[in-house]
Amino acid sequence: MQNDIKLIDFLRDRHSTPVAQIKEPGPTQEELDEILTFAVRVPDHGKIAPWRLVVYRGDLRQKLGEAFLKLALEKDPEMTETARQAELNRFTRAPLVVGVVSTAAPHPKIPEWEQVLSAGALAFNLVLAAQAHGYVANWRTEWIAYDDAALDVLGVKPGEKVAGFVHIGSSDFPTPDRPRPELSQVVTYAGEV
Incomplete structure (x- = not known):
């Protein structure tokens, strides 16, 4: 019962911290592995994992x-x-950024729209998992998610789409x-009328 109350409070108070207010420290590798493990626990019709994650951190x-x-x-x-x-600092505003990449494609049984929705669910679950670990997070896209040259630099393959970039770190804001x-x-x- 106590866990239910905490979850209700968490959901009631959930919000995104502005990226400009995110700072060090970010999650350790062990925490990040756990956050990512929790994040991929999303609805996925057909269990095809129509998405992938790209972690951007450090000097990169x-x-x-x-x-x-x-x-x-x-x-x-x-x-x-x-x-x-602003361009230079786009990915240095937070200790790490996780790209959620939709790999949705035609499938004989799974509608492409459901695959896209699964990537969106993953992006939000990533925000929730980071916050549940005591970090702050913000889900963004910005122009780089829609520019072919930027997508190439980011390692996004042709035919893939960015569902979002989740900035993760700490904040006292x-x-x-x-x-x-x-x-x-x-x-x-x-x-009902």
């Missing part, structure tokens, strides 16, 4: 930022210094809750 994050800046400058050579720094939808605006009961 800065190298990726340099690549993102180069690509962004090709599109907008007049970028401000603030925008340039008191994140205020954001407005949530009123149930009356988003819930209907079938058969």
Whole structure:
């Protein structure tokens, strides 16, 4: 019964910490392995694992930022210094970033849409698993998830799509809750007038 109360409190208070407020430390390798193990426990019709995870950490994050800046400058050579720094810091804002990559493809029995939904469930489960381990997390996409050249730099293969990049770390920032939808605006009961 005590665990149920904790889970209810966890779900009631769950929120995403802004990426700019995420800092060291990040999870140890042992914690990360456990977080990732929990994250992949998602609905997966047919048990085909239509997704994969890519962990970006260490010095690679800065190298990726340099690549993102180069690509962004090709599109907008007049970028401000603030925008340039944002590209350089895109993956260094948190101790680690986990890419959730959807590998959804035509299948004789499993609708592709269900495969895509499974990748989305994995991304959110990753956020929850990180938070359950005492870390903060934020699920983002941003332009790099939709740019072919950036996807190539990130190791995303042709035909794959990024469901999100989950930034994981620590924070002492008191994140205020954001407005949530009123149930009356988003819930209907079938058969009732």
